[in-house]
Every structure is written in C-alpha cells, then in structure tokens.
Amino acid sequence: MAEPAKKVEKKIVDKGLTVGAQHLSEERIEKVINKVLKGESGARLKAYVDTCIHCGLCSDACHYYLSHDKDPRYSPVGKVKQTLWEMLKNHGRVDAEFIKRSSEIASTECNACKRCAMYCPFGIDIAYLMLTVRRICHLLGVTPLYIQDTAHSHATTMNQMWVKDDEWIDTLQWQEEEAQAEIPTLRIPLEKEGADIMYSVIGPEPKFQAQLLYQAAVIMDVAGVNWTMPATPGWDNSDMAMYTGDNEIMGRVKRAHFETAARLKVKRIVMGECGHAFRSVYDMGNRWLGWRMPPIPIVHAIDFYYELIKGGKITIAKKFPEAVTLHDPCNVVRGGGLAEKARYVVHAICEELIEMHPNREHNYCCCAGGGVINCGPPYKMTRMEGNRIKAEQLFAAKSKGAKILIAPCHNCHSGLEDINHHYELGLEIKFISDILYECMQKP
C-alpha cells in the first residue's frame, strides 16, 4: 500500500461558518467579543488567563494533540493561544476570517471533555475557555451548520431532532405494543402524576433508536418501578444549545425539562445512557437557571442500573459470555463520578471485563462529545484523525481479548462506532442496557 507523497491539506466547507462570517463587520466583532470577555465573563476567565504560565503541561491530556503526533496547535493551551489570547491581546479587534477559524477550533477541535483540567498544575478549566470562544462565535452567528440546526430544533420543538408532539407519543405507544409481545402486562405510563420517577431520554431515541425505549420499558417493568414519561414537550433531556454557546436556549430547554418533572410531581428524574444530557442537567443548564444542584434529583442510567441490581430489583439470568471493555464517558465519569458504579454494573452482567488503559477519569475522549459529532459530516475526518490515540487504546484492549466495547453514552457510542469502522478495529459496540436487557431475568 502506497502512501500519497504529499498530504493534501484538508479544506472544510461549512456554510454555517462561511456564510456567517460574510455578515460580520469588524465593529460588530469587537463589540461582541468585549461584551462576552468584559461583560459576561468574570473572575474565572481573568484568573485563568492571568495564572497560566504557558508551561504546556496540559498538552499530554488532549487526544487531538496526541493523535496529531504532538502538534502543538492541537494542545489545549495551543487552542487557547489561537483563539482567546489573540482576542484579548487585540482587545477584540480581529477579522471575520479569525472568527471563522476560532469557531472551527473551539467547536470541532475540542470536545470540552475537561481531561486537561486534570493535567494543569493550577487546575485551569480550559474547556470553559473554549466554551467561552463558542459563546462569542454564537453571538456572532458563526457556528457550524449542523449543530446550529440542532440548536434551532431545540428552540422550536424543545427536542433535539425535530420530533413532533404527536410523533413522540406515537413512538412510545408503538414501543409499548412491541414490548407487550414479550411482556403482555407491560405499560409505558404516560403523564402519571405522582409517579416516583420520570424517565427522560434524548431526541435521537424516538427518532432512530426506538429499541432503547423498548429496553428501558422492559427494565422498568421487570424492576417494578413506579415510573412515567411525559406526553408533552420537556421529555427531551438533551441539549446542543449548551454546546453552541446559546445559553438562552439552553436555559429554556432545561426549564421545560425540570418543569415537566415538577408538573408530574415525580420524586426523581432518571435519564438514559447519555453523557452530554447529564452535563446539561447536572452541571451547566441547572447553573444557568440558578440552581446549584438540579432542582429535582437526576439519576443517570448507570447509577439507576446500579441501584436496581444492588437492591435486587433485577436479577441476572445468565451473565453475558463475551469479554467486554468499558469506555468511561467524560460527562458521567469525570463529570459525575460514576466510574466505580459502572464497573459494578458491568461485573454484575458480564463474565469478563478487560480494562482499557488509561481508564476511569483518565480515559481518552471519544472525540464525538462536546457537540463535535453534531457538527456533522464536514468534520468526520477531523474526528477520525483527531483520535488515533483512541483507536490505539481500543486496539490494545482488543488484543487482550475484548470483543465488545461498552459505551454508556450516546455521543461516545456514535463516535466510537466511527472510530471502530475507520480504523477497522472489529469491535462490537453496545450500551449497558443492550446487555442488561439481554441477560436479565424476565417473567
């Protein structure tokens, strides 16, 4: 196999960036940058910028940096230099081309996974700085097209995938009927006021992963949980507006979600295996709305399965026989401390867990999260080339015998599917619920 003599420099065409940049004037850029850097931001930005000693020690944390043969342009601080430092140094006087490139760096060359926060000696939150850059680009209307469309969907329908109100109910009833073929008494209780739990999912589940609703319903039914799902907007816990820097829409979407749970008078919200949605309800969205912690307790699927298995609500008929490896999603492991609970669940349902290295908080990112996969096809190769290190990490786990890769997060799942295919790793990727559903004792 011959390598091409010269690598062709990739040129990404994204109308969200090119058309957006055409409408910019230097005055507007200056005004918006200063509005964000001086007006909206505060002590964190100032302390982070003033404290950074330019030591480069964050570099080894970043999968983009490691995957690009340690190219310093991809180091966390290197990305800050190319965006925020320039904006600060020039007091906001930068051109449209610069904003376009800043948007590309912040939105597609950083997954906001916060691994670098664990490598900076001062604990500088570089992901926060990148999200600040996204905020600026959002206010300037220069955001990658695909994710912007998703943010529009949130604004219009209160869900991520343009799912219409009746389609949502229809899908739930369809999955209820499907599941009744297996368990005739099974219900997906809609609008059940005073239930213990409201189960919420992300837009893609009713859109094209309806089997996950089926599995969740079976798990809830077998465990005898008093649960419900809303029949109104507010059922979707996902949030791409959070990743475009559209904090206002993020707030609206989160408010709808929490208010729906409050209307149903549930005690807790249980959510499916999604990472970014957890970040949105547990970290960013609730804070934007002024809640230190979520106003209604949020339980991530991993935590919920742990509770059900540990409490004996679900028993395992026969453990999953094939060797699995486990990917720790940033938002629930580095963001929610669920590493050990995930292992408890996996050990309970699988014969053998082969750890990938590094793991837990130090796991490499999937390169899809932080909204990057949502920036769409133009950036697929950005993700593939930007995460060779992940392929190497997975390949090492496979060499030790792992056949199945468990990824308990939607974005990780889709991103790793691409990595798996691109690097021809030959792993099979599953959610925890896929295996739990398969192995649990059913009536």
Next chain:
Amino acid sequence: MHSLYNIVSGPLAWLAFAIFIGGSIYRLISLIVLVHKKEPFIFSYMSLRYSLRSILRWSTPFATENMRKHPALTIIAFAFHICLILTPIFLLAHVTLVDESWNLSWWTLPDGAAEIMALIVIAGCVFFLVRRLVNPEVQYVTSASDYVILAIVAAPFITGVLAYYQWFGYQTFLILHILSGEIMLVAIPFTRLSHMLFAPLTRAYMGSEFGGVRHARDW
C-alpha cells in the same frame, strides 16, 4: 556608589515591599470582589475539604498523573520553587539586615546550603529557558513576556551568588542584587508571576468542583 546603595537599600526597598504587599492584597481582593459581582455562585461550590485535598495533592511530588509523566520536570520544578521561596527568607545576610534594622531575627540557613539552593534556582531557570526553546508544545505558546519573567526571577539569584563570591565588582553586584530583588517583588502581583497568589485559588476551585460536584479525582 554609597549613595546609590543607600537609595536601593533604603527608600526603594520600602517601596518594593509596599508595592508587593499592597499590590498582592489589591489583586486578591479585586478578584474576590469580581467573583462576588459576576460569579457569586463560585462561593457556593467552594469546599474547604476538597480545596485542601486538591492543593495538598498537587503540592506532593509525583502524586499526580502528569507529574509522573514528566519526572525530570517534577523534580526540578519542586526544587526550584522550594529554593526560590526559602532561600531569600532564611539567608543569613538577609536576616542580619533585618536584625540590624529592627532587632528581629530567626533561624538561618548555613551559607553552604544557601549557596547550593541559589544555584538550584539558577539551574531551574536555565532548565525552564531550554524547555521553552526546545520543547515544541512550550515554544508554541511562549511569548516575549515569558522570557522577561524568567529573567526577573533569575536576576536576583545570579547577582546574589556573584556578590557572595566577591570575585569582582562586589559593590556593583550587591546593588544590582538588591535592585533585581526589588523588581521581582514588584513584578509578582502585576505579571503572570501572580500565579503565586492565584494558583491556590484556581486549584481550590477546581478541587471543590471535582470533589464536591463531579465526585471525581482532579489529579
């Protein structure tokens, strides 16, 4: 020469200490006021336990993943910072000066140890300089100010050691030593040397976030 010495060791020294202490207090207070004004939620996340957990963890050599990844840098950085802070405070010549002025003294380092510690600081500066010039990921984010900061830190130690050896120009190096020390003190609150003031705060915040909210390690 004598009058110059009197100026740098008299009024200028007073001025330098005043700016260092006053400036540091000003920077810290204005940051906390800014938190109060713009991001008061930060206070609600601060946890003493997790702040200390993070600060102590990051103050222990080789206690974090990244420190283990860079063993040489870890050893040099710890030795550099320890010597940088302790040498001037416990140097016999410095304590003698204070003693002569205010009749106040404390334990001092033996001269030989102080000499080695000062040389460690200088060697550390050389290491950091070479690292900036040679390591691509450091070089890429280096600006002129980084070299200036390094020079500001190295200067009092280089001139101090030269004055101590008394090879030539003792008076000149002594004056330069005092002057460069004063420049460093003044620079601490107003350059990125202010990481001396802010690093414990950023560490404490990240430690509190990771410990109290994220239930994860931050090392």
